[in-house]
Amino acid sequence: MSRAEHVILECHDLTKRYRGTEAVASATVAFERGAIHGLLGANGAGKTTLLHILSGQIYPSSGKCLYEGQPIHENPLAMSQICFVKSDERAWSDYKIKDLMTFCSLLIPTWDQSYAEQLLRLFHLSANKKYKNLSKGMQSLVGIVKGLASRCPVVLFDEPTLGLDADMRETFYDLLIRDYGESQRTIILSTHLIDESAKLFQYLTLLEHGKITSHLETEEFMKQAYYLQGNSSILERLMPDERVLHHERLGSTSIVVWCGQLEEEMSLRQQGVEISPVPLQKLFVYLTRKNKRSHGKEELPHEIVS
Ligand SMILES: Nc1ncnc2c1ncn2[C@@H]1O[C@H](COP(=O)(O)OP(=O)(O)OP(=O)(O)O)[C@@H](O)[C@H]1O
Numbered sequence: 001m002s003r004a005e006h007v008i009l010e011c012h013d014l015t016k017r018y019r020g021t022e023a024v025a026s027a028t029v030a031f032e033r034g035a036i037h038g039l040l041g042a043n044g045a046g047k048t049t050l051l052h053i054l055s056g057q058i059y060p061s062s063g064k065c066l067y068e069g070q071p072i073h074e075n076p077l078a079m080s081q082i083c084f085v086k087s088d089e090r091a092w093s094d095y096k097i098k099d100l101m102t103f104c105s106l107l108i109p110t111w112d113q114s115y116a117e118q119l120l121r122l123f124h125l126s127a128n129k130k131y132k133n134l135s136k137g138m139q140s141l142v143g144i145v146k147g148l149a150s151r152c153p154v155v156l157f158d159e160p161t162l163g164l165d166a167d168m169r170e171t172f173y174d175l176l177i178r179d180y181g182e183s184q185r186t187i188i189l190s191t192h193l194i195d196e197s198a199k200l201f202q203y204l205t206l207l208e209h210g211k212i213t214s215h216l217e218t219e220e221f222m223k224q225a226y227y228l229q230g231n232s233s234i235l236e237r238l239m240p241d242e243r244v245l246h247h248e249r250l251g252s253t254s255i256v257v258w259c260g261q262l263e264e265e266m267s268l269r270q271q272g273v274e275i276s277p278v279p280l281q282k283l284f285v286y287l288t289r290k291n292k293r294s295h296g297k298e299e300l301p302h303e304i305v306s
Pocket of ligand 1: 018019021022023041042043044045046047048049050
């Protein structure tokens, strides 16, 4: 497969500056076609800003942003094929759900009205209710209806599950997986609910202080660090080492989070050390703390000894 066939959306050296803030800072990333991408980042990392630029709704200060190899901005094809579901649709406030569905049907060429109606029934959303009178969770559900019924080749979801209860979140994940199975759309989804949505993602993109610090297949992303659990006297020999992201000691047993190549793997296993994967949410926390430390911003202790 050529690069053009493989990549649908890309940005090169993308920067967005607001007065005094670099929300996106020289971001370069290529999003693979027909995959569900997880966009991860701490509060203020620049996820919403990046999604806004990728949807063509705001301009970058510098850099390039391409859809199917063509600039996204002022490109009617890109505008009609990329659907952006914001976490906060302020412009929708005064409209009834049925009016919003009509706007979507007029603006989105691939809009599937009968699927939209089916989803509204499933979510118990009354078409006559005004958006501003809905609870936060119900507003998120309207956004989900827009994203799924758009049937657009690219759907960008910014924190789509904000305010949703656990049952509704699972319903959304199931619908997304079913829809993806049928259409192989490209989806980019930002979320702070990392562990529960991890099963959705084929690729993970980590954004830190406006920079893309990794973009990897989920399997590769997960290989960045491991838990080592075993006798403290054995594991403490590994320290100090900058590859130790976290250390917990419980009596004579220690748990170490090790980032990167582990040369001593065989010998540690022979000494009874258990090596296991770090769940995605924890991995995200350790990686972002590591980078904060390297930026001199670490505030929380990363070593717990009891
Ligand atoms: N319109 C704006 N004017 C000024 N600063 C902005 C604007 N939009 C975003 N920013 C700033 O840019 C940075 C990135 O914000 P952004 O909303 O993109 O982050 P985020 O990763 O989506 O955060 P969160 O997870 O908290 O929603 C923040 O420092 C934010 O204050």
